[in-house]
Amino acid sequence: MGVEIRVEGLKKSFGRQVIWEDVTFTIPAGEISALLGPSGTGKSVFLKNLVGLLRPDRGHVYVGGGDVPRLRENELYDMRRKFGVLFQDGALFGSMNIYDNIAFPLREHTRKSESEIRRIVLEKMEMVGLSGAEDKLPGEISGGMKKRAGLARALVLDPEIILADEPDSGLDPVRTAYLNQLFVDLNTEMGATFLIVTHDIGTARVLPDNLGLLFRRGLVMFGPREMILSSTHPAVNQFFNARRQGPIGMAEEKDQAEVASEGQIPQAMPAPIPPQLMPSDGRLRPSMRRPGEWLRQHQTKPPPGSFVDDQGRNWLTDWDSLTHAGHRPQ
Structure with missing residues (x-):
């Protein structure tokens, strides 16, 4: 089963550039969570702090009882070893086949026999549709296949x-x-905790159980999907509905005068909340x-028209x- 991740008072900066100042939230065990935000808000930096590749200036990251920093x-x-990481470009070794x-x-971190390794690798390849x-070499396959190969590698342990x-990123x-x-x-099959960093609003609206938004050097909001998608918070409403009106600008954030001028325009209501993706079976x-x-x-x-599918x-x-049954599995 998955593990809860608890983040408390996390601050990270590079020199004088403050990435975020006080990030506090809990990623529930076994659920799918997504973290979004405008470019430059430190989403990838946050992932590196979770696994200890970077250390925060202050704060705590509790994973399974241990404080990572x-x-x-x-x-x-x-x-x-609790983590499997799918990197943005797949991060495959170009000289190795898939x-x-x-x-x-498995070869680096376990003492399994080659026959056992083969069984595990083929099993994970089948799971992601790469049988x-x-x-094939990474240069011989599509971007989508590279992502799935990277995901299979993230799953082998x-x-x-x-x-x-x-x-x-890079996928149609x-x-x-x-x-x-x-x-x-x-x-559904593994029960693992998933944290997905994405810019894709379509993904954010239908995939996760929980959503979070990083902006202005902090976490604006994190919680259940319906809470975020129905929110009228200016930054949350603007980002998750892909609108120009709001505090987020072309670079990062708009100045006060520009935001004040938009105050004359009635705030648009959140878009309808779509149904969440169901497992294939x-x-x-x-x-x-x-x-x-x-x-x-x-x-x-709910916003008018919510929960109606295509x-x-x-x-x-x-x-x-x-x-079919209308109840959770036992």
């Missing part, structure tokens, strides 16, 4: 936490949709919430019939 080198090495790229962590591509840094919308479905299916993930559950609990009306089915009213 305060671990000794041998403890840090053991802790990192099989050897995926086998690399038959063992002998059976990690409890999967980190994905911009997994949809169709391949992005396939990759999102793969994340949902892997979470129709099962409910343990962390899936019934559509509208958070909204009902907090007496918040086939016209209303997941808010027809949840029980659409999910």
Whole structure:
């Protein structure tokens, strides 16, 4: 099962440039969370702090009971085995075929026999849809296949936490949709904690259980998907609905005069909340919430048109019939 990640009072800077000053939130165990924000807000830097590749100026990162910035080198090495990381470009070794790229962590960090390594590698390749591509070099496959090969490599040590840094960068919308479905299916099967850093609003709106937004050297908001997508907070509303009106500018943030001038314009309402992606086999993930559950609990009306899919089915009213049993798996 997945592991909870608890971040408290995290600050990171490079020289005089402050990346973020006081980031505090909890990434729930076994759930899919996504972290977004304008370019330059330190999303990739945050991932490096989670695994101890960078140390924060102050603060704590608790993973499975250990505080990552305060671990000794041998403890840090053991802790990192909890993580599987999908890098933005796949980070495959160009001179190795796909099989050897995926086998690399097993050969480096375990004493498994080659027959056992082969069994694991082929199993993970099948999971990500790469069966038959063992002998291909990274230069011979598409960008989407590189992402899936990088994901298979991230899975071979059976990690409890999967980190994905911009997994949809460079992919067309169709391949992005396939990759999102793969994340949902892997979470269903493995129960691992997923944290996905992305710029893709389409991904953010349908994939995760939880969403967070980094902006202005801090975490603006983090919480259940419905909380974020129904929020009227200026930065959250602007970013997750891809609008020009709001505090986020072309560079990073607008000056006060520009924001004040926009105050004359009525704030647009959040867009309809789409249904969340279901696993391919129709099962409910343990962390899936019934559509509208958070909204009902907090007496918040969903934006008009919410929870209707592209086939016209209303997941808010027809949840029980659409999910066959209408209950969580035991």
